[in-house]
Amino acid sequence: MNSYQLGLIMNSCISVIQVMGVFIITSLAGMFSLGQASFMAISAYFTFILARSLDLPIILTAIVGLGISALCAFIIAIPTLKLRKDYFALITMGFGEMISAIVVMCEKYTNGSIGYSRIPKVEHIFWLILAITAFVVYFAWALKRSRFGRMCIALKTDETAAKSFGIDTYRLKIKVFIIASCISGLAGILYGLKNRVITPDGFSWNLSAEMQIFLFFGGTNSLTGAVLSAFLLKLLPEMFRSLELFGQSLQVYRTAFYCVLILLVINFRPNGILGEKEFSITTVRRWVSRLLGRKKAEGGQDD
Amino acid sequence: MTDAILSCSGISMDFGGVKAVDDFNAVIGKGETVGIIGPNGAGKTTIFNVFSRIYIQTAGTLAFNGESVDHVDQVGMARRGLSRTFQNIRLFSGLTVLDNVKVPLDYKGEYTMAEAVFHLPRRNRMEKAVAEKAMQTLELLDLAKYADSSATALPYGLQRRVEIARALVSEPKLLMLDEPAAGLNPEEVLQLVDFLKEIKSKFEGIALLVIEHRMDLIMNLCEFLYVQNFGRTIAKGTPAEIQEDDAVLAAYLGEENI
Ligand SMILES: Nc1ncnc2c1ncn2[C@@H]1O[C@H](COP(=O)(O)OP(=O)(O)OP(=O)(O)O)[C@@H](O)[C@H]1O
Ligand SMILES: [Mg+2]
Numbered sequence: 001m002n003s004y005q006l007g008l009i010m011n012s013c014i015s016v017i018q019v020m021g022v023f024i025i026t027s028l029a030g031m032f033s034l035g036q037a038s039f040m041a042i043s044a045y046f047t048f049i050l051a052r053s054l055d056l057p058i059i060l061t062a063i064v065g066l067g068i069s070a071l072c073a074f075i076i077a078i079p080t081l082k083l084r085k086d087y088f089a090l091i092t093m094g095f096g097e098m099i100s101a102i103v104v105m106c107e108k109y110t111n112g113s114i115g116y117s118r119i120p121k122v123e124h125i126f127w128l129i130l131a132i133t134a135f136v137v138y139f140a141w142a143l144k145r146s147r148f149g150r151m152c153i154a155l156k157t158d159e160t161a162a163k164s165f166g167i168d169t170y171r172l173k174i175k176v177f178i179i180a181s182c183i184s185g186l187a188g189i190l191y192g193l194k195n196r197v198i199t200p201d202g203f204s205w206n207l208s209a210e211m212q213i214f215l216f217f218g219g220t221n222s223l224t225g226a227v228l229s230a231f232l233l234k235l236l237p238e239m240f241r242s243l244e245l246f247g248q249s250l251q252v253y254r255t256a257f258y259c260v261l262i263l264l265v266i267n268f269r270p271n272g273i274l275g276e277k278e279f280s281i282t283t284v285r286r287w288v289s290r291l292l293g294r295k296k297a298e299g300g301q302d303d
Numbered sequence: 304m305t306d307a308i309l310s311c312s313g314i315s316m317d318f319g320g321v322k323a324v325d326d327f328n329a330v331i332g333k334g335e336t337v338g339i340i341g342p343n344g345a346g347k348t349t350i351f352n353v354f355s356r357i358y359i360q361t362a363g364t365l366a367f368n369g370e371s372v373d374h375v376d377q378v379g380m381a382r383r384g385l386s387r388t389f390q391n392i393r394l395f396s397g398l399t400v401l402d403n404v405k406v407p408l409d410y411k412g413e414y415t416m417a418e419a420v421f422h423l424p425r426r427n428r429m430e431k432a433v434a435e436k437a438m439q440t441l442e443l444l445d446l447a448k449y450a451d452s453s454a455t456a457l458p459y460g461l462q463r464r465v466e467i468a469r470a471l472v473s474e475p476k477l478l479m480l481d482e483p484a485a486g487l488n489p490e491e492v493l494q495l496v497d498f499l500k501e502i503k504s505k506f507e508g509i510a511l512l513v514i515e516h517r518m519d520l521i522m523n524l525c526e527f528l529y530v531q532n533f534g535r536t537i538a539k540g541t542p543a544e545i546q547e548d549d550a551v552l553a554a555y556l557g558e559e560n561i
Contacts, residue, residue: 163376179416
């Protein structure tokens with residue numbers, strides 16, 4: 001594989017990590033955050049600026065960067081999660097815009113909208129990103145299958161009922177939001193390490209919305225659906241970059257493409273492609289055997 | 304009063320001028336089975352909602368297990384041992400029957416998130432214990448074969464039973480059932496009565512508070528009844544006394560009896 005192809009795979013992996021963050025918030029706990037890109041920005045900027053200015057190893061400053069994302073998530077969550085769900089979506093969106101503005105304002109440290117590029121080079125970045133992606137997916141899977149996953153899904157489907165079984169939904173929501181924001185932060189740091197430059201535009205509202213779209217496309221409650229759609233929807237538009245339509249690269253039509261996709265999904269599969277189902281070896285085997293069965297039947301007709 | 308599991312005095316609940324409950328007084332002893340009956344809109348469900356702290360009463364006081372619980376919220380009430388079903392079934396739709404029944408045990412699960420993620424021994428042990436307990440409760444309600452079905456895909460009668468299993472699994476001190484027989488056929492109602500009596504013998508000291516329209520069920524099961532109408536208690540007493548009560552006959556048992 002050449003470095004361009006490796007780059008595409010790394011981008012898709014980072015997209016998977018981002019979507020795991022919103023998976024935990026939206027699919028497990030039923031909240032809707034439109035500001036997860038800002039946590040990517042917070043962790044990435046703190047990690048790289050501290051590493052540079054204090055001359056510390058990335059691994060240390062990354063922990064600080066993630067901690068600051070966690071702290072910000074905690075501070076937003078305390079007042080907001082007492083309110084109705086829609087306020088939470090609004091506040092996170094506002095928070096995202098605020099972070100972008102702060103990055104531009106603190107030009108002295110962040111280099112403003114030109115972008116911060118004093119990012120150290122890391123060896124074996126490809127394998128690092130692959131390993132962390134695998135870990136984050138595993139994390140989300142294990143979380144879903146634990147008592148925390150069950151409590152979250154209970155909270156998502158019926159908060160009043162969940163409370164009447166002793167679940168402290170307020171604290172649970174805060175916990176979930178903090179964990180998800182750390183995962184978003186992790187995606188931000190990896191994004192910086194891979195691209196070697198971070199700009200406030202790169203962490204804009206579009207990105208937060210994109211994560212939700214990918215998640216929604218894969219299935220409202222399907223981990224495997226979310227992973228697949230995050231990976232493929234990131235990858236496919238890039239593959240068509242060289243193709244042209246009306247004299248412009250297909251890449252330009254990406255947003256339009258997403259919109260059409262979403263409209264189709266809403267119409268035909270309101271719970272996303274996989275809905276609540278998980279994608280597993282047995283499902284694949286069933287599909288394949290069904291497909292083969294159909295082929296055989298067709299073959300029979302030919303005779 | 305130490306042998307009362309729940310007692311309330313002067314409970315009222317206003318919804319912007321509508322007095323859904325007006326000056327309700329009740330004492331439920333440990334291990335007792337008490338019924339609340341009354342026509343539609345009498346305020347029965349509202350009483351449950353106040354007891355489980357979904358609503359905070361506009362007047363009156365409430366005590367649970369000898370402790371004043373006026374300041375306690377829904378979560379605290381559940382953790383003290385009050386459990387309930389809902390009139391309009393409220394199962395968790397994303398979860399299987401078994402997982403629905405595990406949920407009430409989850410808040411007191413002893414493993415941390417890190418243990419959950421790395422599948423450490425304590426997590427596995429606790430998960431196994433929880434699954435066993437939930438399965439036992441399902442067996443008690445004859446639901447074991449539906450353990451892996453999606454809860455909300457089941458027929459109505461079975462969903463009602465899953466609701467009861469979910470309310471029972473945490474071994475509450477007071478179990479409140481809101482119209483458990485609604486939508487059941489006569490045979491299922493008889494099963495339900497038998498089953499509720501079985502619960503009383505299996506879970507020592509559990510008290511039941513049942514809202515019901517079906518007189519056969521309530522008369523068979525309850526030791527004491529409150530009859531509500533327009534938010535007020537129009538009669539209380541043993542089933543035998545209630546059947547003789549003129550006010551009740553007029554208001555509730557229907558004109559055809561008079
Ligand atoms: N949240 C609420 N807001 C406003 N009014 C309410 C609310 N909850 C209940 N009410 C009113 O309080 C009254 C009593 O309702 P409740 O549901 O307690 O009756 P019920 O005895 O359970 O009736 P049913 O047999 O139909 O279940 C009704 O008039 C209802 O409209
Ligand atoms: Mg009712």
